[in-house]
Amino acid sequence: MTVHNDTVDAAKADPDAPQPYAELGLKDDEYARIKSILGRRPSAAELTMYSVMWSEHCSYKSSKVHLRYFGDATTPEMAEKILAGIGENAGVVDIGDGNAVTFRVESHNHPSYVEPHQGAATGVGGIVRDIMAMGARPIAVMDQLRFGAADAPDTQRVLPGVVSGVGGYGNSLGLPNIGGETVFDESYAGNPLVNALCVGTLKVEDLKLAFASGAGNKVILFGSRTGLDGIGGVSVLASETFEDGAERKLPAVQVGDPFAEKVLIECCLELYSAGVVVGIQDLGGAGLACATSELAAAGDGGMRVNLDAVPLRAENMSAAEILASESQERMCAVVTPENLERFQEICARWDVICAEIGEVTDEKDRLLITHHGEAVVDAPPSTIDDGPVYDRPWARPQWQDELQVYTPVERPADLKQALLDMVSSSALCSRDFITEQYDRYVRGNTVKAKYSDAGVLRIDEESNRGVAVSADCSGRYTKLDPKTGVRLALAEAYRNVVITGARPVAVTNCLNFGSPENPDVMWQFREAVHGLADGSTELAIPVSGGNVSFYNQTGTEPILPTPVVGILGVIEDVHDAxxxxxxxxxxxxxxxxxxxxxxxxxxxxxxxxxxxxxxxxxxxxxxxxxxxxxxxxxxxxxxxxxxxxxxxxxxxxxxxxxxxxxxxxxxxxxxxxxxxxxxxxxxxxxxxxxxxxxxxxxxxxxxxxxxxxxxxxxxxxxxxxxxxxxxxxxxxxxxxxxxxxxxxxxxxxxxxxxxxxx
Structure with a gap:
């Protein structure tokens, strides 16, 4: 059977056709659940959508049960200033006077090991689009980087590429890099952490959310064309599985074009200003599969999509490949028919490709996708978007007690030599070699960046009101005691913001851990979530959103548990920073x-x-x-x-x-x-x-x-x-x-x- 013709009708006619669900990361019971939902086996395109959307990266299936504690720990007073919180593309905070700030940090760890430059670059591009999708103008980026031992051969390969990727993409976008951290530890060998943070500003009334509302409204895909790059990223999708005899070289890591994204930013801002967008979603992990299912699931009806209308940059792409492609610099919008022409005019002025690929329907919770005139997906989008939830076993490791037995450190005989050893160590030495590759002052509103505990930006040129942002974590502390470790990360990020003169208002996070199938790791994760949630409640600042990255390990050895904590604060006059x-x-x-x-x-x-x-x-x-x-x-x-x-x-x-x-x-x-x-x-x-x-x-x-x-x-x-x-x-x-x-x-x-x- 050729998968190109594996339509919904073909799935009904050939219910017992073997499918490569295990290769796509689905368990036996998950595949059985999909068949139960559909009342048949899935088509190849449906299998693709479920596999990518039910992946750990997209569904948070191992972390949801614990992440709910953030909501439990948030008081009504803390939630008052959060305009958009956990579950949205980025957290949005009301900072007064009609202004809002959005910020988020997200991981792009595994792609950055495979292809360091593009992995890091597209990590920056992805987090910037998350900020754009909230209706905001991105104004700055930060990076939290972790590598193996500084003198290890593979670090010699990975670090230069990651740094050039972060700098090259951010510099080309014209966004200042206002801070971050670079950590070296043997546990990150083979699994570097590349966490990218972006900050954006918007007016409260300009907030945008990801939902498809209003039967008859049009679904518009705009930005770059869809290609074969990125298939195999989040999705773990290999095209050879889906196309018999195909000889394709598919880069598993997305290829970014920062200049296309810069134009896309300005195009989006004009679209928002013109009031022609009902709902919007960026295309990042899981590509069009994610954007369409999430928009439809969050809406008040259903959605019909025609893949023949998707602008492509590769020939003979299957429906599965179009849906799973993670080609960069793409957005998906919902537009009313009366605003369609205006939307297209704005895209044309910015030379941004846009295509009407579908419409919102009145068929509640039905996503119908066609390709070459035949249905390839016919499924409830809520079941695609809302994957399984696992309460995985967790237990305090048997080795934890022994680890916490303190061996007194050796006092140095020569304090001067000890000081020289410390300041020259890879842990504490100057990061100028890295930060000098980043533009810190483009746009002209950077107040504090290099050599500052927190980056400080002016966001209002009349009042000189600004924001301060910091993100921190010590994996060493967290391994010794996860709850204390994450509270120390929270305390340091909070303190870094405070000492600029800013008042902290919100928390974000990027929780990097090993395999969730390891009870030791799940205990670390649970402890960290509870420690961060309870700590934020003590400080009376809400967690506005975050990211979870699991399976960070080399072989069976997990990385140091690394819950990066970001804090955003407001400073009334940046001249006082x-x-x-x-x-x-x-x-x-x-x-x-x-x-x-x-x-x-x-x-x-x-x-x-x-x-x-x-x-x-x-x-x-x-x-x-x-x-x-x-x-x-x-x-x-x-x-x-x-x-x-x-x-x-x-x-x-x-x-x-x-x-x-x-x-x-x-x-x-x-x-x-x-x-x-x-x-x-x-x-x-x-x-x-x-x-x-x-x-x-x-x-x-x-x-x-x-x-x-x-x-x-x-x-x-x-x-x-x-x-x-x-x-x-x-x-x-x-x-x-x-x-x-x-x-x-x-x-x-x-x-x-x-x-x-x-």
């Missing part, structure tokens, strides 16, 4: 440490760099301390600089501040902790080092006391070229060289050969 840099005043500045320092090295960078492995418990965290810090920072006009303390502790924060300013620093470590080593490298949570002028120190300390924030004067800047900290004395030039040389030494050969940056 607080930065890192010392040296903003002519006289010396006084340094003050906020928060308490304890002997806490479980999961720390010192433990990693010194060869101590991974064991113990992560630092303790009390989110009430983070709230007190927020009260201290918002509206604070006393500060000249601020930097949060996290990985690497006080030493890393002060070194970064000193190197960037070129000013010497003299620290009184005894004021921090009786043990100089602990004072320098402990990673206790809820701490910030701030700078101010001598005449403001007393007022600053009084403010801290009034807000319930522990504060102590720990030093001052000097006119020397040295960092002096207790018994440690290190020239800034030596620290700077150690900090800056690591990544160029490892990856500098790749620039030009594998990168868009020359």
């Amino acid at each position: 607080i930065g890192h840099d010392l040296g903003t005043v002519e006289d010396s500045e006084v340094l003050v440490l906020l928060g308490d320092t304890d002997d806490e090295f479980g999961g720390s960078i010192w433990q990693q760099v010194s060869g101590g492995g991974l064991n113990g418990m992560p630092p303790r965290v009390d989110l009430a301390d983070e709230e007190r810090l927020a009260d201290f920072f918002v509206g604070n006009q006393l500060l000249t600089a601020a930097h949060d303390l996290s990985e690497g502790g006080l030493a890393q924060a002060v070194v970064e501040m000193a190197i960037r300013s070129g000013r010497g620093v003299n620290l009184d470590l005894a004021a921090v902790h009786e043990d100089e080593f602990v004072a320098l490298f402990s990673e206790s949570a809820s701490r910030v080092v701030v700078a101010t002028t001598a005449d403001r120190v007393d007022v600053l300390l009084e403010r801290a006391q009034a807000k319930g924030v522990p504060a102590v004067r720990i030093g001052e800047t000097t006119d020397t070229d040295d960092l002096v900290a207790g018994s440690l004395n290190a020239p800034l030039a030596e620290l700077k060289k150690a900090w800056e040389s690591t990544l160029p030494d490892l990856f500098g050969h790749a620039v030009g050969a594998n990168s868009v940056v020359e």
